[in-house]
Amino acid sequence: MDFNEGDGPRFFKLVHESTIAEGKLMVPNKFVRQHGNCLSSPVITLEVPSGAKWEVERLNNEGEIWLGEGWKEFAQHHSLEQDYVIFFKHVEDCHFDVIICDESGLEIEYPDHDSDVVEVIELDMEEEEEEQEQEQEQEQGGEDGIQLVHENCNGKQAIKAFPSITSPALEASDNFTTNYPSFKKVVQPDHLEHSNMNVPVSFIQKHMESKTHTVMLQVADRAWTVKLMYYPSSNMGCLSYGFSKFARENSLVVGDVCVFELIQRNVLKVSIFKSNCTWMGK
Numbered sequence: 110m111d112f113n114e115g116d117g118p119r120f121f122k123l124v125h126e127s128t129i130a131e132g133k134l135m136v137p138n139k140f141v142r143q144h145g146n147c148l149s150s151p152v153i154t155l156e157v158p159s160g161a162k163w164e165v166e167r168l169n170n171e172g173e174i175w176l177g178e179g180w181k182e183f184a185q186h187h188s189l190e191q192d193y194v195i196f197f198k199h200v201e202d203c204h205f206d207v208i209i210c211d212e213s214g215l216e217i218e219y220p221d222h223d224s225d226v227v228e229v230i231e232l233d234m235e236e237e238e239e240e241q242e243q244e245q246e247q248e249q250g251g252e253d254g255i256q257l258v259h260e261n262c263n264g265k266q267a268i269k270a271f272p273s274i275t276s277p278a279l280e281a282s283d284n285f286t287t288n289y290p291s292f293k294k295v296v297q298p299d300h301l302e303h304s305n306m307n308v309p310v311s312f313i314q315k316h317m318e319s320k321t322h323t324v325m326l327q328v329a330d331r332a333w334t335v336k337l338m339y340y341p342s343s344n345m346g347c348l349s350y351g352f353s354k355f356a357r358e359n360s361l362v363v364g365d366v367c368v369f370e371l372i373q374r375n376v377l378k379v380s381i382f383k384s385n386c387t388w389m390g391k
Contacts, residue, residue, distance in 0.1 A: 117198050117199040117200050117206075118140065118143070118144045118147075118198075118199050119196065119197060119198045119199070120136070120137050120140045120196075120197050121194055121195060121196045121197065122134060122137075122194070122195050122197070123192065123193075123194055124184075124189050124190065124191055124192060124193040124194070124195065125191060126191050128184070128189070129184055129189060129190075129191070132177075132180060132181035132184075133168065133175045133176060133177050133180050133181075134175065134176040134180055135173060135174070135175050135176075136148070136173075136174040136175065136176070138172075138173065141172075141173070141174050144199065145174070147199055147202055147203065148167060148174055148203060149202065149203065150167065150202060150203035150323075151166065151167050151323050151334055152164050152165070152166060152167065152203065152322065152323050152336075153165050153166075153167050153176060153203045153204075153205065154203060154204040154205070155176075155183060155197075155205055155207045156200075156204065156205070156206050156207065157187075157206075157207050157208075157209070157219045158206075158208065158219060159219040159221070161219065161221070163179060163182075163183045163186075164179055164320070164321050164322065165177065165178070165179035165180050165183060166178035166179055166180075166336060166350055167203070177350075178336065178349070178350050179321070186220060187209055187217065187219070187220065188217075188220075189209070190211070190212065191212075192212040193209060193210065193211055193212060193217075194209075194210045194214075195207060195208070195209050195210075196208040196209075196210070277384060277385075278295075278364055278365055278366040278382040278383060278384050279295065279366055279382075281366070281382045282366040282368055282380075282382040285368055285380060285382075287368075287370050289370040289371055289372050289378075290312070290315070290316045290370070290371045291368055291369060291370045291371070292308070292309050292312050292368075292369050293366060293367070293368050293369075294306055294307075294308075294366070294367050294369070295364070295365075295366050296356075296361050296362065296363055296364060296365040296366070296367065297363060298363055300352075300356070300361075301356060301361065301362075301363070304349070304352055304353035304356070305338075305347045305348055305349045305352050306347060306348045306352055306367075307345065307346065307347045308337065308346040308347055308348060308369075309346075310344050310345065310346050313337070313339060313346045316371050317337070317371070317375070318339075318375075319339060319341065320339050321336065321337065321338050321339050322336075322337055322339075322375065323335070323336055323337070323375065324336075324337045324348075324375045324376065324377055325375060325376045325377065326348075326355050326369075326377050326379050327372075327376060327377065327378045327379065328359060328378075328379050328380075328381065331358075332376075333351060333354060333355040333358070334351050335348050335349070335350065335351035335352050335355055336348070336349045336350040336351055337349070359379075359381060361381070362383075362384060363384075364384035365381055365382065365383050365384055366381070366382040367379050367380070367381050367382075368380040368381075368382070
């Protein structure tokens with residue numbers, strides 16, 4: 110990356126305490142007015158001189174454009190402090206080269222970014238199915254009242270299984286067949302409380318991009334944009350930003366079963382088997 114090459118539009122931002130505390134950064138309104146057409150994607154890529162790339166959510170708030178989810182991690186990783194200056198140069202659609210200078214005006218040394226080196230592990234279908242079965246067994250519970258450890262994007266939390274509630278939906282979903290790569294998730298309390306749902310890592314590694322990116326969740330003739338977070342160092346993945354709206358507008362409750370089919374690149378068709386045995390997503 111050479112920041113001086115090319116004539117892409119540029120802007121800079123002075124880091125304030127709020128920039129760090131609020132976990133978001135506003136793009137200058139003048140830049141948005143003049144170059145807003147280059148900010149059409151829901152995800153903005155920031156590339157630093159080391160070559161590391163960060164994907165940050167684009168927030169649109171009453172005409173203002175903000176760097177949202179992912180910005181806090183970017184700021185923490187580069188140890189941003191008050192009075193640092195960040196220079197942005199647009200190089201292509203929703204992709205910016207970024208240079209960071211400290212309060213003295215000197216460019217910082219850029220730390221390594223783990224997600225820039227991702228080892229994609231090819232698993233055979235038997236291993237993948239076995240892993241998914243193990244995850245589903247964890248979610249389904251087994252015995253009434255048992256306390257299980259369920260891992261999501263917020264770490265491991267003890268949750269209570271609801272086999273008597275999930276059984277009808279599970280039985281209905283067992284009859285579902287598809288020719289597409291797919292996985293099944295039983296809606297648990299923490300999915301709704303924390304607004305995210307873990308995705309089998311083996312599924313991501315085998316069928317999707319092994320990085321954080323945006324996917325579409327499709328139910329019948331409607332679709333929702335959701336961020337698929339991928340954490341290679343923790344061997345975890347989950348549906349995060351946007352999942353709350355998806356869950357709310359599809360009236361997901363504990364015990365519902367969602368079958369996700371990868372029908373095309375970054376598009377997951379979702380069939381929802383309600384705990385009352387109705388089926389959404391035909």
